[in-house]
Every structure is written in C-alpha cells, then in structure tokens.
Amino acid sequence: xxxxxxxxxxxxxxxxxxxxxxxxxxxxxxxxxxxxxxxxxxxxxxxxxxxxxxxxxxxxxxxxxxxxxxxxxxxxxxxxxxxxxxxxxxxxxxxxxxxxxxxxxxxxxxxxxxxxxxxxxxxxxxxxxxxxxxxxxxxxxxxxxxxxxxxxxxxxxxxxxxxxxxxxxxxxxxxxxxxxxxxxxxxxxxxxxxxxxxxxxxxxxxxxxxxxxxxxxxxxxxxxxxxxxxxxxxxxxxxxxxxxxxxxxxxxxxxxxxxxxxxxxxxxxxxxxxxxxxxxxxxxxxxxxxxxxxxxxxxxxxxxxxx
Amino acid sequence: xxxxxxxxxxxxxxxxxxxxxxxxxxxxxxxxxxxxxxxxxxxxxxxxxxxxxxxxxxxxxxxxxxxxxxxxxxxxxxxxxxxxxxxxxxxxxxxxxxxxxxxxxxxxxxxxxxxxxxxxxxxxxxxxxxxxxxxxxxxxxxxxxxxxxxxxxxxxxxxxxxxxxxxxxxxxxxxxxxxxxxxxxxxxxxxxxxxxxxxxxxxxxxxxxxxxxxxxxxxxxxxxxxxxxxxxxxxxxxxxxxxxxxxxxxxxxxxxxxxxxxxxxxxxxxxxxxxxxxxxxxxxxxxxxxxxxxxxxxxxxxxxxxxx
Numbered sequence: 001x002x003x004x005x006x007x008x009x010x011x012x013x014x015x016x017x018x019x020x021x022x023x024x025x026x027x028x029x030x031x032x033x034x035x036x037x038x039x040x041x042x043x044x045x046x047x048x049x050x051x052x053x054x055x056x057x058x059x060x061x062x063x064x065x066x067x068x069x070x071x072x073x074x075x076x077x078x079x080x081x082x083x084x085x086x087x088x089x090x091x092x093x094x095x096x097x098x099x100x101x102x103x104x105x106x107x108x109x110x111x112x113x114x115x116x117x118x119x120x121x122x123x124x125x126x127x128x129x130x131x132x133x134x135x136x137x138x139x140x141x142x143x144x145x146x147x148x149x150x151x152x153x154x155x156x157x158x159x160x161x162x163x164x165x166x167x168x169x170x171x172x173x174x175x176x177x178x179x180x181x182x183x184x185x186x187x188x189x190x191x192x193x194x195x196x197x198x199x200x201x202x203x204x205x206x207x208x209x210x211x212x213x214x215x216x217x218x219x220x221x222x223x224x225x226x227x228x229x230x231x232x233x234x235x236x237x238x239x240x241x242x243x244x245x246x247x248x249x250x251x252x253x254x255x256x257x258x259x260x261x262x263x264x265x266x267x268x269x270x271x272x273x274x275x276x277x278x279x280x281x282x283x284x285x286x287x288x289x290x291x292x293x294x295x296x297x298x299x300x301x302x303x304x305x306x307x
Numbered sequence: 308x309x310x311x312x313x314x315x316x317x318x319x320x321x322x323x324x325x326x327x328x329x330x331x332x333x334x335x336x337x338x339x340x341x342x343x344x345x346x347x348x349x350x351x352x353x354x355x356x357x358x359x360x361x362x363x364x365x366x367x368x369x370x371x372x373x374x375x376x377x378x379x380x381x382x383x384x385x386x387x388x389x390x391x392x393x394x395x396x397x398x399x400x401x402x403x404x405x406x407x408x409x410x411x412x413x414x415x416x417x418x419x420x421x422x423x424x425x426x427x428x429x430x431x432x433x434x435x436x437x438x439x440x441x442x443x444x445x446x447x448x449x450x451x452x453x454x455x456x457x458x459x460x461x462x463x464x465x466x467x468x469x470x471x472x473x474x475x476x477x478x479x480x481x482x483x484x485x486x487x488x489x490x491x492x493x494x495x496x497x498x499x500x501x502x503x504x505x506x507x508x509x510x511x512x513x514x515x516x517x518x519x520x521x522x523x524x525x526x527x528x529x530x531x532x533x534x535x536x537x538x539x540x541x542x543x544x545x546x547x548x549x550x551x552x553x554x555x556x557x558x559x560x561x562x563x564x565x566x567x568x569x570x571x572x573x574x575x576x577x578x579x580x581x582x583x584x585x586x587x588x589x590x591x592x593x594x595x596x597x598x599x600x601x602x603x604x605x606x607x608x609x610x611x612x613x614x615x
Binding site for chain 2: 025026029030033034036037038040041042043044045046047048049051052055062111114115117119120121124125127128129130131132134135136137138139141142143144145146147149152153154157158182185186190214239242243245246249250261262265266269270276279280283284286287290293294297298301302
C-alpha cells in the first residue's frame with residue numbers, strides 16, 4: 001500500500017479498507033473497548049439525567065416506588081411562586097457569574113498577557129498564580145476562615161472591625177466570591193497563556209511594523225485570533241458558576257445569603273425533608289441552563305475537530 | 308503589603324525591555340511597571356497560604372493575648388492536635404483508596420475509547436465523543452437524586468461495603484468520579500493519539516497484530532506523556548472532589564479528606580490556628596504532587612484547551 005506519502009483524504013479512505021479486513025475477534029474487541037466505558041457513562045450520567053427530568057413532574061418522598069405521584073408541572077410552579085430561596089438563589093448565581101467574569105476572568109487574561117512577555121521571573125509568577133488552582137474549593141473556604149473569622153480573622157484584626165464575613169447575609173456572598181476568585185484567576189491565566197503561546201509571532205510583528213501600539217495589537221489582532229479560547233473560557237465561567245457548590249456548602253450549607261441552585265438541590269435530598277420530585281425540578285432547571293452552554297462548547301470543539 | 312509597590316526597579320527588571328520575547332517588544336518604563344506589578348500581585352496571591360503556614364505554627368493562647376499581628380509563640384501542637392482531632396490519618400487513607408483506583412480506571416477506560424476514536428473513522432465517532440464530553444460538563448447536582456436513590460438500592464456484599472449498599476462505599480465514588488472524568492481524558496487522549504502517524508497501524512496490521520495489541524503495545528507506550536499529564540491532573544481533581552463524597556457518604560469514618568473538612572468545621576473554627584494546621588495537612592498531598600510534577604500539571608490543563 002503506497003500510503004506513506006499520501007496525505008489527507010487519501011489516508012482516510014485507506015482507513016476504511018483496513019477496517020473491512022478486521023476479523024470478528026477484532027470487531028468484538030472494538031465493541032468492548034467502546035462499549036464498557038459508554039455503558040458506564042450512560043448508567044451514571046445520562047440515565048440519571050433522564051430520570052431527573054421524569055421525576056421533576058412527580059411528588060415522591062423517596063421511599064417506595066409506588067409512592068411516586070404524578071403532579072404535572074406543579075413542582076415548577078411551586079418553585080417559581082412559593083419557594084422562598086429560589087429567587088435569591090437565581091440572583092446569587094447570576095451575581096456569581098458576573099463577578100467571576102468581571103474580576104477573575106479579566107484579571108486572569110491581563111496577567112496572562114503580561115506574563116506572555118517572557119519577563120524576568122515569569123516562571124515564579126505563574127507558579128504563584130496557579131498554586132491555588134490545585135487546592136479544592138472546600139479547602140479554600142477553610143483557609144479563608146483565617147481572614148474572615150469574626151474574632152480571630154486577619155481582616156478584623158487589621159481594621160479593628162467586628163464583621164462576621166462568612167455569616168452576615170448582606171456581605172457573605174462577596175466574601176465567598178473573593179475567596180473563589182483567588183483560585184479562579186490562576187485557572188483562567190493558565191488557559192489563556194496556553195492560547196497566547198499558540199498565536200503566530202509573525203502576526204504580532206506585522207502589527208508592530210504597521211505601527212500598532214500594544215493595546216491596539218491585543219484588541220485588534222490577538223484577541224480576535226483567539227476566538228475559540230475566548231469562547232471556551234466564557235463557557236467554562238458559566239458552567240463553573242452554575243456548578244458552584246463546595247464553598248457555600250462548607251460555610252453554611254447554602255443558606256442565609258449564600259443560596260445557590262446547586263445547594264438547593266442537595267438540601268432537598270440530604271436535608272431534613274426528602275422531596276425528590278421538587279429537588280429534581282430544581283435539578284432540571286440547572287440542566288437546561290447548562291445544556292445551552294454545553295452545546296456551544298461542543299460546537300466549538302467539533303468545529304476544530306473537523307477543521 | 309503596600310510597601311513593596313515602592314520597591315526600586317531591580318536590575319533584572321530592565322531585562323524584559325531589552326528582550327524581545329514571544330510577546331514582543333516592551334519599552335523600558337512599561338517593563339519595569341509590569342515587573343513591579345506582577346511581583347506585588349504574586350505576593351498577594353501567595354499570602355493566604357503563607358499566612359496559613361505561619362499561623363499553623365503558633366500557639367493559641369499566645370495569639371489570643373498578643374493578637375494575630377504579633378510574632379512568636381511557636382509550637383508544633385496545632386499539627387498534633389489537628390491530626391488527632393481531625394482523624395486525618397483515616398481520611399487521607401480513604402482519599403488514597405478512592406483516588407488511585409478512580410484515576411487508574413478513568414485513564415484505562417478513556418484511553419480505550421480514545422484509541423478507537425483515533426484509530427478508526429466510524430460514523431458515530433463524533434456522537435460518541437459528544438456523549439463523553441457533555442457528561443463531563445453537566446452539573447453533577449442535576450443528577451444527584453437518581454444516582455443517590457439508585458446507589459441506595461444496589462446491594463453490595465459486606466466485604467465490599469460495610470453498609471451493604473453502594474451508598475457509603477468507596478465503589479460508588481470510584482465509579483461516579485470515573486464516569487464524570489472520562490470525557491475530558493477521552494478528548495485529550497484522542498487528540499494526542501491522532502498526532503501519531505497512521506502508518507504505524509498499517510504496518511502493525513500487516514504483521515497481523517490484533518486491535519488489542521495495537522492499543523496496548525503500540526499506542527499506549529507512545530502516549531505516555533499525555534497519560535502522565537492527565538494522571539497528575541486527575542489525582543488532584545479527584546482528591547479535591549467534594550460534592551459526590553458529601554452526598555453519597557454519610558458515615559463519617561468513610562469520608563475522604565476533602566469532604567471530611569465539612570465535619571471538622573464545627574470543631575476547628577473556634578481556633579484559627581487549628582484551621583491553619585488542618586488546611587496545611589489537607590493541602591500538602593496536592594502541593595507535593597504539584598511541585599514535583601508541575602510540568603505535567605500545566606501540560607495536562609493546557610492539553611485540554613488547545614489542540615495538541
């Protein structure tokens with residue numbers, strides 16, 4: 001077969017020819033190699049996702065299967081109309097998203113752009129910024145207790161104040177967001193730094209020759225070229241802020257100013273009351289929002305796959 | 308903290324201006340400003356961990372009388388206290404027993420799928436990749452109720468799980484973590500495998516090597532760098548996993564260390580120095596992994612964002 005030099009499309013066609021000659025045993029092996037992992041992911045992700053949708057139209061305390069009662073869209077109406085923590089949770093999730101966007105994301109991009117200069121000590125700075133990325137958000141919440149504690153925290157010690165940073169419902173969301181940002185910035189920086197490394201150096205040179213300033217070069221040349229990375233970062237921020245859970249759960253299980261949809265779902269399952277149908281309806285709301293962004297993400301990825 | 312902003316430019320900070328790096332030319336003044344800015348910012352970023360480290364070595368009564376802005380009162384008692392009261396030995400062992408099998412299983416299963424995706428061009432390839440990738444991005448909370456209920460109903464023999472069901476067993480966490488992480492690994496690995504020259508499979512096919520041998524003896528050794536990067540990343544991610552362990556494990560003695568933090572909260576928050584010591588203990592395993600395998604860690608993250 002004269003494949004060695006045949007580029008692109010031709011190679012693909014020969015792939016098919018090789019496939020055709022596959023023996024039965026090989027075919028069985030391929031089926032098993034794909035089948036086992038696929039069954040696992042269908043069993044633990046896709047079937048539960050469908051089950052959540054189905055359960056969201058029922059009322060069920062989770063004990064007996066025949067105790068499931070069909071209630072139509074009652075759960076959704078209840079959530080919107082008479083479930084007190086729902087709208088605060090939506091609001092908090094939105095604030096979370098906006099904050100992550102405005103502060104750590106833009107900050108992370110800025111840091112990446114500066115560090116891309118191969119400045120002196122760049123390695124050290126990078127390490128400093130992504131060190132928090134390896135820590136869990138639960139642990140981040142723990143560590144920031146050293147700053148936020150009312151009587152033993154650093155902030156109150158420095159300013160002589162007496163604020164309960166994690167407890168006061170009018171400010172605890174902001175305290176948590178700052179702690180999250182400490183971790184999130186490094187992650188964005190890393191993603192962006194990788195993207196910047198991939199930008200063709202000749203683009204920059206051409207812009208410099210044309211007399212474009214650094215700011216102008218970034219916004220008019222580099223930023224547009226990095227569109228796929230920009231989109232991926234955008235999707236990541238949305239999904240991260242929807243999934244946010246660990247920090248608020250470790251502080252007060254998502255109550256008292258720290259309501260998030262994710263925490264509400266958990267409260268309805270492992271909290272005092274087990275309301276599976278109601279919790280599922282909340283879960284489906286989460287799922288619908290995330291699906292929009294997952295589709296955007298997959299489209300970008302697949303466009304790159306094909307292209 | 309603000310004192311460092313007025314630091315005079317060090318000789319080294321002149322360097323970037325003379326240097327045309329990947330990012331291009333920077334004039335002298337801007338280079339200096341950037342260096343100072345970065346330096347201050349990096350210190351701010353390191354500060355929380357350094358502050359935790361500092362206070363973890365200080366005596367509670369000393370900081371109570373002299374305040375937290377003092378210097379001194381050194382002790383190692385916090386670590387001893389935190390270790391025994393937090394039962395960290397047990398929880399770290401649980402984390403190990405969950406993380407290692409989960410990472411191994413994730414890499415094994417996803418490398419098989421990735422191999423098929425890269426080696427053959429079936430029509431269902433994109434759909435398959437989509438099934439795995441989307442699963443990776445779904446919020447886990449959205450699947451909580453069915454998974455929780457299902458695990459409670461699945462019986463396990465007592466030698467596999469003391470509770471007699473999937474709930475409260477390590478098996479549950481290993482499988483759930485694997486199912487969720489496979490998407491990312493499959494994606495990264497299949498991209499990596501696609502960069503291998505296709506000819507190697509053709510000659511292997513000529514030599515009569517079975518598909519399994521092509522996967523195990525040909526592809527796997529060649530993708531070792533990607534596997535190493537992913538393993539590093541997955542170890543930290545699964546070690547850090549909080550949500551599933553919190554909801555699927557209700558027995559305190561079965562909790563891995565990250566979700567055990569939730570129960571320690573009440574005991575520890577009365578004494579900040581104890582919180583500091585506990586935090587350092589929990590952070591230490593990932594920090595060690597990070598510093599030893601920093602290159603792998605960064606490679607893993609960036610492999611996923613850009614095409615290998």
